[in-house]
Amino acid sequence: MNWLTNxxxxxxxxxxxxxxxxxxxTTGRWLPWLSLLTLVLLGTGLVWGLGFAPQDAKQGNSFRIxxxxxxxxxxxxxxxxxxxxxxxxxxxxxxKLSYMVMKSAAPIGAALTFLALFxxxxxxxxxxxxxxxxxxxxxxMLILLFLYLxxxxxxxxFHSNEAGNRASAIxxxxxxxxxxxxxxxxxxxxxLHQPATxxxxxxxxxxxxxxxxxxVMILGFYCFYAVTLCLYTRAEILRRxxxxxxxxxxxxxxxxx
Amino acid sequence: MNFQFENLQQLLAMEGHGPFVWTxxxxxxxxxxxxxxxxxxxxxxxxxxxARDIARATNSNGEA
Amino acid sequence: MxxxxxxxxxxxxxxxxxxxxxxxxPLVFFIMVCTLVPLGITPESAxxxxxAPGIIWVMALLATLLSTDSLFASDYQDGSLEQLLISPQMLxxxxxxxxxxxxxxTGLPLTLASPVLGVMLSLPAQGYMPMxxxxxxxxxxxxxxxxxxxxxxxxxxxxxxxxxxxVMPLYMPVIIFGSATVQSAIDGFAWSGPLAILGxxxxxxxxxxxxxxxxxxxxxxxx
Numbered sequence: 001m002n003w004l005t006n007x008x009x010x011x012x013x014x015x016x017x018x019x020x021x022x023x024x025x026t027t028g029r030w031l032p033w034l035s036l037l038t039l040v041l042l043g044t045g046l047v048w049g050l051g052f053a054p055q056d057a058k059q060g061n062s063f064r065i066x067x068x069x070x071x072x073x074x075x076x077x078x079x080x081x082x083x084x085x086x087x088x089x090x091x092x093x094x095x096k097l098s099y100m101v102m103k104s105a106a107p108i109g110a111a112l113t114f115l116a117l118f119x120x121x122x123x124x125x126x127x128x129x130x131x132x133x134x135x136x137x138x139x140x141m142l143i144l145l146f147l148y149l150x151x152x153x154x155x156x157x158f159h160s161n162e163a164g165n166r167a168s169a170i171x172x173x174x175x176x177x178x179x180x181x182x183x184x185x186x187x188x189x190x191x192l193h194q195p196a197t198x199x200x201x202x203x204x205x206x207x208x209x210x211x212x213x214x215x216v217m218i219l220g221f222y223c224f225y226a227v228t229l230c231l232y233t234r235a236e237i238l239r240r241x242x243x244x245x246x247x248x249x250x251x252x253x254x255x256x257x
Numbered sequence: 258m259n260f261q262f263e264n265l266q267q268l269l270a271m272e273g274h275g276p277f278v279w280t281x282x283x284x285x286x287x288x289x290x291x292x293x294x295x296x297x298x299x300x301x302x303x304x305x306x307x308a309r310d311i312a313r314a315t316n317s318n319g320e321a
Numbered sequence: 322m323x324x325x326x327x328x329x330x331x332x333x334x335x336x337x338x339x340x341x342x343x344x345x346x347p348l349v350f351f352i353m354v355c356t357l358v359p360l361g362i363t364p365e366s367a368x369x370x371x372x373a374p375g376i377i378w379v380m381a382l383l384a385t386l387l388s389t390d391s392l393f394a395s396d397y398q399d400g401s402l403e404q405l406l407i408s409p410q411m412l413x414x415x416x417x418x419x420x421x422x423x424x425x426x427t428g429l430p431l432t433l434a435s436p437v438l439g440v441m442l443s444l445p446a447q448g449y450m451p452m453x454x455x456x457x458x459x460x461x462x463x464x465x466x467x468x469x470x471x472x473x474x475x476x477x478x479x480x481x482x483x484x485x486x487x488v489m490p491l492y493m494p495v496i497i498f499g500s501a502t503v504q505s506a507i508d509g510f511a512w513s514g515p516l517a518i519l520g521x522x523x524x525x526x527x528x529x530x531x532x533x534x535x536x537x538x539x540x541x542x543x544x
Binding site for chain 1: 297307
Binding site: 143189 | 469473474476477480483487489490494497501518522529533536537540541
């Protein structure tokens, strides 16, 4: 790939992006600002959603769980694609950094999927009268959690880091191809077995007063995801690059100040 | 846009739905805080490792 | 087909023929575990008939899963996998040959034995044809998807349990449409729809899974 860098300057950013050192220094600069933004967004959204948004006509106050459930579900699914894309970049361009991003995305995604399931279950009790329903979306979420756990387990099963990275990248890609199929089939399966009349909130016709805080929360969760992904990747970089001179310099500088 | 509850007690009770809403909030916040603190602790541990390596290297140099 | 498909198909079939005990164990597992169902739930035929399609499908899935582990394992241990990897030919055709052999040794016997289990679990008469058809297509899918997992875990010493964790979520669409084929036939609906989807899945899996498995073998089994 060397000739590419020499021939076209447009590739330079791509290769610089692949350098863990560059990533560590750049994210170090804007991470404080992003964290601040995340805190503001999440704080505003949560107070707005929990205290000021009007309550739902049918579900009463229990609907306020939506402000955690929906953003977590969004990021749980988006996180899988981020993980798979990072893995694909790693496989194609053999980029160290993107494997680190992929490895970092797995635990975050699994935690968010768990949150989506947990908040969904807690929401289900007052709304449906039960913690667990084999609803199409709930079931798909559960399968997504299994997919995440598979990637995590595979990553740690290999002694060699390289092999573990490549294996989990392939698994993430295979999972990506499968996610639409899984979602479609679970959906179809659910219409086949449609039990009683259980319907989740009809999201599209949400009142603006309820929708605006949700939007803030979703934005906040996206920022939160970016922050945690950076933090995890930075920790991974330090661990992996501990023998390199720039990390040593960084540590020495940190001790002096 | 008004605050929907008269006082703190009502906010906590949420007309009977309080336990569910607040469980969701507390667990979510706990998981999210863990997601932030875990990599920070990892970073710190990694830096400590590097510092120890450097100290060891300078010590053995001094002896030789 | 000089691309290695038939070579590896014949080779693996011959190997299975020489070790009949190993080849038969998924089938024996399938039958034994289906015997546990009446013992665990009820011998009452009306209730058994209700759950029979699902039970047979779940057990077929587990039986296939058990045997998937060994798909590349012996080749990895005796070094012939490495030989295959360094040879210039395209890797996915030999892999497809191995998967086909695996299906003929596990999926096909399961499919052929399933009517017997249908009788034992008092499956309604109209369920037999769709069950055999769906199992024939579905176990093919299972073998193909399982091969990707087997390729990913072949170099791990204790890959068996991990393998099932990896591929189980990927199996879910297959079991949904597989058991739905049988169920809709029993309920008196047309069962060609879900069966056709199962066929489409098989076609997609034949096209994609050998490539993914070959890539996984190349990237993870040699360090």
